[in-house]
Amino acid sequence: MNYLIAVLSDRIQAEAAYVALEKEEVPTDRVSILGKGYKSADEFGLIDPNEPARKQVKLMASWLIPFGFVAGYTFSLITGLDTFAWAGEIGNHAIGGVLGAISGGLGSLLVGGGVGLIIGGGDAVPYRNRLNAGKYLVVVQGSETLIRKSTSILRKFNPENIQGYTI
Known part of the structure; x- marks a missing residue:
């Protein structure tokens, strides 16, 4: 499974990125927002190492x-x-x-x-720290093609960090 995680500074940016992905026909069941008012790291499965x-x-x-x-x-x-x-x-x-x-x-x-x-170790810790600091994560799961498409869309929002993972 391929993952793309983008760190965005506020809720408005995260919601705008979600809407942009939706407009470009990225399946909404493959996109998640993590942060205050949305899924927590534990709900998403971002395991505390x-x-x-x-x-x-x-x-x-x-x-x-x-x-x-x-x-x-x-x-x-x-x-x-x-x-x-x-x-x-x-x-x-x-x-x-x-x-x-x-x-x-x-x-x-x-x-x-x-x-x-x-x-300490692993990538989960920095992402958890960013969530604790009030940032939002937009996570896209799917095929390599979907991840490439989502990367180009999310880059328009100037995320603090954008990282792809293959598990």
């Missing part, structure tokens, strides 16, 4: 932390290291398990998408 990242980190942590504990405990048991003399034999193994669990937690953060959660 933080939600799936949080879910993935939790899923990974649910099995990596216990696995890390067992692996750290087993490593300490097999090697017989006496790293913390004050803790005794069982204490050393328990500390090895805790350090393994911490490593599992860090692994779930890195592998599960936590880096993207921390530093």
